[in-house]
Amino acid sequence: MINRLKELRTAAGLSQAALGEALDVSRQTVISIETGRYDPSLKLAFRIARTFDRTLEEIFDGGDAR
Amino acid sequence: MKQHGGTLTEGGRSARSGYLGTMAGCVLAGLAYLGIGLATHHGWSGAIGLVIMLAYAALLTLARGRSETIGLLAGEVTDERRAAISQRALAFTANVLVLAIAAGAMVSLATSSPDFRVYGILASISAIAFAGSLAVFSRRG
Numbered sequence: 001m002i003n004r005l006k007e008l009r010t011a012a013g014l015s016q017a018a019l020g021e022a023l024d025v026s027r028q029t030v031i032s033i034e035t036g037r038y039d040p041s042l043k044l045a046f047r048i049a050r051t052f053d054r055t056l057e058e059i060f061d062g063g064d065a066r
Numbered sequence: 067m068k069q070h071g072g073t074l075t076e077g078g079r080s081a082r083s084g085y086l087g088t089m090a091g092c093v094l095a096g097l098a099y100l101g102i103g104l105a106t107h108h109g110w111s112g113a114i115g116l117v118i119m120l121a122y123a124a125l126l127t128l129a130r131g132r133s134e135t136i137g138l139l140a141g142e143v144t145d146e147r148r149a150a151i152s153q154r155a156l157a158f159t160a161n162v163l164v165l166a167i168a169a170g171a172m173v174s175l176a177t178s179s180p181d182f183r184v185y186g187i188l189a190s191i192s193a194i195a196f197a198g199s200l201a202v203f204s205r206r207g
Contacts, residue, residue, distance in 0.1 A: 025145035028134050038147050 002061040006034040008052045023047055085130070088141030152206035164192055 001023070009019050009030075020027045023044065032038035033048075040048065049056050096119030103112015126140040134148075143152050171185035 026134070026148065029145050029147040032147060038150075041146050044146060 001039045002036065002063065003033065004059050005030075005048065008054070008059065012052065013056070019051075022051055067119075076107075084141035084143050086141075088126065092126075095119050122195050159198045167192060 009016070014022070016030045017027045019032045023030070024047075025044065029038065045056055045060060046060055049059055052059065096116035099115025099119065100109075100112040103109050103115065126136060130137045130140040130142060138148060138152060138155075143149050167185055167188045171182060171189055173179070174182040176186055
């Protein structure tokens with residue numbers, strides 16, 4: 001799944017560690033989501049969306065996933 | 067940016083309780099080694115077992131911040147990704163153990179070894195645990 005997390009994080013001037021702290025996840029988890037190696041659960045995805053005041057669709061793109 | 071506080075995360079558990087549980091497990095295992103050693107008149111080997119477990123706990127404590135793998139070994143399953151990693155590692159380990167038990171059972175059967183009884187018990191426990199957990203987890207959805 002493609003996402004814009006890195007773009008939003010850098011625009012907000014946050015480090016990966018700071019975002020991890022804000023989301024209550026580890027820095028490695030933030031890195032894994034940014035690089036697309038890990039797809040977050042719906043709960044975490046919603047938390048990310050709320051953190052940046054965006055909708056899920058504005059951050060995550062599941063492509064043609066069914 | 068909005069903040070989400072708290073020490074517990076979905077799919078994970080608090081870092082402190084996981085870490086303390088692992089440390090308690092290490093100390094208890096070490097004390098069990100010592101107790102068994104003393105009870106069987108092998109006090110030195112029991113003491114060595116205790117020292118090894120305490121050294122392992124110390125290594126985990128010192129290195130858990132430097133490596134995610136060591137952090138996971140120390141019980142720091144702090145978020146959903148780490149919980150998923152831990153579950154995948156557990157499933158892989160269970161597969162390896164089942165293969166080892168099956169191979170041991172076949173070899174002991176072929177060599178008429180009395181170990182077949184032990185392997186048979188282990189295989190039965192594995193099968194019951196697997197079927198039972200499938201039944202419970204499929205009901206939970």
